[in-house]
Amino acid sequence: MGNARVRSIHVHPVKAFRSLPLREVVVERWGPAGDRRWTLIDDGGKVVTQRRHPRLALAAAEPLPGGVVLSAPGRDPVTVPVPAPGATVPADVFGDKVEVVPAEDPAVHEWCSDFLDTPVRLVHLDDPAVRRPVDPAYALPGETVTFADGYPLLLTTTASLDRLNSLVAQGAHAHEGPLPMSRFRPNVVIGGTEAWAEDGWTRVTIGEMTFRVPKPSGRCVVTTTDQDTSRRGREPLHTLGRHRSVGGRLLFGVNLVPLSPGTLRVGDPLEVVA
Numbered sequence: 237m238g239n240a241r242v243r244s245i246h247v248h249p250v251k252a253f254r255s256l257p258l259r260e261v262v263v264e265r266w267g268p269a270g271d272r273r274w275t276l277i278d279d280g281g282k283v284v285t286q287r288r289h290p291r292l293a294l295a296a297a298e299p300l301p302g303g304v305v306l307s308a309p310g311r312d313p314v315t316v317p318v319p320a321p322g323a324t325v326p327a328d329v330f331g332d333k334v335e336v337v338p339a340e341d342p343a344v345h346e347w348c349s350d351f352l353d354t355p356v357r358l359v360h361l362d363d364p365a366v367r368r369p370v371d372p373a374y375a376l377p378g379e380t381v382t383f384a385d386g387y388p389l390l391l392t393t394t395a396s397l398d399r400l401n402s403l404v405a406q407g408a409h410a411h412e413g414p415l416p417m418s419r420f421r422p423n424v425v426i427g428g429t430e431a432w433a434e435d436g437w438t439r440v441t442i443g444e445m446t447f448r449v450p451k452p453s454g455r456c457v458v459t460t461t462d463q464d465t466s467r468r469g470r471e472p473l474h475t476l477g478r479h480r481s482v483g484g485r486l487l488f489g490v491n492l493v494p495l496s497p498g499t500l501r502v503g504d505p506l507e508v509v510a
Contacts, residue, residue, distance in 0.1 A: 239428035240506040242442060243394060246423055249297035249304050250358070251275040251383040252285040254463060255421060256298070260501040263445060263494050266364040266380045267388035268423055270299050273364070274316075275329070275383040276348055276356040277336070282328045283383065284356050290461045290468055291352060306347065306358075314347045319360055327359060329383060334368045336361060370493065374450040379493055387491035390453055391434065392422040396488065399431035404475045412471040418463040419472065420455070420489055426506050433508075434490045443504030447492040454485030 246255040251272045262269040274297065276284035286292050295308040303317040316339050324335035336359035339345065345357045361367055361382055370379040371386055381388050397417055404413035417425055424442065426434075437449045455476060460468045476486035 238505075240426055241428055242424060242500060242502050242504045242506070243427040244417075244425040245500055245502055246421070246425075247271040248421065249274060249299050250295070250306070251283070252289070252292040253295045253297045253306075254293055255418065256296075260499055262497070262499050263389070264364070264497050265388070265494060267382050267384060267494075268500070271423065272383040273361050274304060275327070275336075275359060275361075276352075277327045277359055279355050280328070281326055283330065284352070286458045286461055287456060289352055289354075290458075290466045293461055293463045293466045295351060306344075308351050311347065311351060314344060316341070316344050316358065319362075321362060324362070325359070329368065330385065332368055334361070334383075336367075370450075374491075376448070376493075387450065387493060389423040389447070389492040389494070390421070390489055391424045391426060391449075391492050392417060392420050392489040393429045393431075393434055394425060394427045395429050395431040396434065400472055400475060400480075400488065403479055404471050407471075407475050407478070409470045409474055412469045415472055416463075419459045419461070421458065421463075422489060424492070424500065429506075435487075437490060437508055437510075439509040440492075441507045441509060443499070443501055445498035445500060446495045446509070448495060449490050450493055451491055452482070452485070452487040453489040453491055455488050459488070 245258045245261050247268050247270050248255050278284050297304045305313050305315050307313040319337045319340045327334045327336045339358045348356050348358050364382050370381050401414040459472050480487045
């Protein structure tokens with residue numbers, strides 16, 4: 237594993253919008269700085285993702301000091317300041333009840349609603365240190381997460397993607413491959429491992445940081461969404477179902493929880509501790 241290194245780093249300033257590549261990122265206890273601190277919610281307060289709205293893959297968010305700029309095809313960009321501390325509203329993030337702060341300008345909610353052609357609001361996670369605990373079945377005391385699906389970071393490996401693509405090429409939907417890593421929306425991509433080596437990790441160091449590996453990542457329909465066009469296919473879920481189905485979950489990548497804050501950089505070495 238001596239050649240295992242960070243190939244790329246990605247954050248998602250607004251959950252379900254397209255990913256943003258970085259050369260380095262500060263990692264806080266709840267995840268990479270700026271990752272998924274914003275999300276859309278519907279009229280009932282439920283989080284809105286590419287599961288229901290694959291079109292979100294076409295929207296982008298660029299971080300600014302004190303806010304983000306939203307953009308999408310055919311629409312003028314809109315700048316959204318971080319809302320001032322104030323009254324929160326409840327949001328349902330995959331069953332977690334989370335207090336969130338709506339964007340202050342009604343025009344922002346209108347911009348997002350018009351883009352999706354359905355009523356939504358853009359909301360911000362004001363205090364990730366306390367608002368949303370990690371799944372208690374896999375968490376240590378005090379561990380929290382942003383609007384990520386469940387854990388502070390997601391790690392994938394290029395070797396496992398290569399192996400998966402070789403399996404896709406042998407299957408009924410070979411015309412859909414090879415699939416790019418963007419389908420899996422990782423935070424950290426590692427090169428230089430064996431395929432599926434991450435299945436056996438429970439603790440790793442990456443550069444100056446140490447992470448717990450609480451569990452593999454079970455994948456959903458978002459992985460079938462082309463992140464450049466928003467069109468959906470059958471892969472990789474068809475192939476994962478044949479080759480990577482464990483306990484009813486289709487596995488690709490692993491979740492990470494940082495044991496302390498630090499900085500991740502492209503090129504950082506990965507070492508398996510346990």
